[in-house]
Amino acid sequence: MAHRFELRVYYEDTDLAGIVYYANYLRFIERGRSEWVRALGVDQARLRAEQGIVFAVRRVEADYLRPAVFDDVLVVETGLVELGGARIVLDQVVWRGEERLFAARVVLVCVGAAMGPVRIPEGVRGLLEGGRARSAGAV
Numbered sequence: 001m002a003h004r005f006e007l008r009v010y011y012e013d014t015d016l017a018g019i020v021y022y023a024n025y026l027r028f029i030e031r032g033r034s035e036w037v038r039a040l041g042v043d044q045a046r047l048r049a050e051q052g053i054v055f056a057v058r059r060v061e062a063d064y065l066r067p068a069v070f071d072d073v074l075v076v077e078t079g080l081v082e083l084g085g086a087r088i089v090l091d092q093v094v095w096r097g098e099e100r101l102f103a104a105r106v107v108l109v110c111v112g113a114a115m116g117p118v119r120i121p122e123g124v125r126g127l128l129e130g131g132r133a134r135s136a137g138a139v
Contacts, residue, residue, distance in 0.1 A: 005078070
């Protein structure tokens with residue numbers, strides 16, 4: 001089962017047509033990823049402060065399937081697909097009840113202070129591996 005993060009659509013998330021503005025789905029899945037790593041026990045602020053390492057988005061492949069609207073309660077599911085030396089591939093899906101609204105495959109890269117790729121530390125790798133069985137099957 002994928003990690004699940006619930007959120008509500010606010011007026012500020014919508015456009016003139018009253019539907020969620022397309023770029024806001026990227027914000028929603030960012031929150032889902034942050035909560036996913038937190039739930040796995042990865043402290044991103046501590047990782048940056050102590051080792052100078054952060055996770056940066058390298059690529060997003062997204063499908064907008066159905067619109068969300070003001071006051072909808074959405075769930076972002078996040079699951080690990082692949083864990084490489086410096087790369088993390090995730091599937092993320094945004095649901096409204098049983099309706100699949102948005103799906104994305106996201107590639108993250110672990111980068112150091114010089115913003116170049118660095119290997120994911122073994123301790124962090126072990127924690128992230130715990131998210132593998134929770135794949136969301138996005139795209």
